[in-house]
Amino acid sequence: MCKRLIVLFMMTILSGCGYNTLQSGDEGIKAAWAEVLNQYQRRADLVPNLVNAVKGYASHEKDVLTQVTEARAKVGAMQATPKLVDDEQAFQKFIAAQGQMTGAISRLLAVAESYPQLKADSLFRDLQAQLEGTENRITVSRNRYIAAVKDYNITVRSFPSNLTAMMFGYKPKPSFAVENEQAISTPPVVDFGAPATVGGH
Numbered sequence: 274m275c276k277r278l279i280v281l282f283m284m285t286i287l288s289g290c291g292y293n294t295l296q297s298g299d300e301g302i303k304a305a306w307a308e309v310l311n312q313y314q315r316r317a318d319l320v321p322n323l324v325n326a327v328k329g330y331a332s333h334e335k336d337v338l339t340q341v342t343e344a345r346a347k348v349g350a351m352q353a354t355p356k357l358v359d360d361e362q363a364f365q366k367f368i369a370a371q372g373q374m375t376g377a378i379s380r381l382l383a384v385a386e387s388y389p390q391l392k393a394d395s396l397f398r399d400l401q402a403q404l405e406g407t408e409n410r411i412t413v414s415r416n417r418y419i420a421a422v423k424d425y426n427i428t429v430r431s432f433p434s435n436l437t438a439m440m441f442g443y444k445p446k447p448s449f450a451v452e453n454e455q456a457i458s459t460p461p462v463v464d465f466g467a468p469a470t471v472g473g474h
Contacts, residue, residue: 306357429445
């Protein structure tokens with residue numbers, strides 16, 4: 274009976290000190306990060322088809338084609354697991370690699386502007402729609418992750434929940450950081466009827 278009372282007492286104290294909030298926040302971050310990874314993977318899966326479509330009309334644009342292929346390979350070589358959000362250095366490397374991928378795709382789309390027949394190709398237009406939709410999903414999933422991390426980090430750093438966080442080893446999670454904050458909320462514009470402008474991530 275005494276043990277039960279002690280357990281109930283401890284549960285009440287922990288609940289009042291943010292333990293449950295930390296738990297739910299941690300799970301929320303994992304779910305949000307999994308969706309970020311899912312959308313980045315979706316984009317990576319589009320790249321080979323995009324490269325092949327461009328190659329069909331602009332095979333001599335080897336430098337740009339190689340850059341996109343190498344950027345995709347670099348992203349694919351990284352261990353993008355849910356644990357990545359617990360390792361600040363690995364997280365930043367992953368985000369940097371995704372940034373390189375965004376830049377490489379941007380250059381590829383800019384090259385496509387010089388080839389009217391490529392822009393008119395039905396496969397390429399389908400890839401355009403898929404890429405645009407994927408970039409929108411990336412933006413949404415990143416914003417959800419940013420919001421989840423913000424709420425969690427406030428709990429980790431605020432008194433008295435910070436004491437609970439220290440006791441159980443909960444630490445602040447890394448988030449996306451860009452020089453241009455608008456880049457977070459504005460997806461790349463993929464328009465093959467006008468000069469291509471692709472916003473960074």
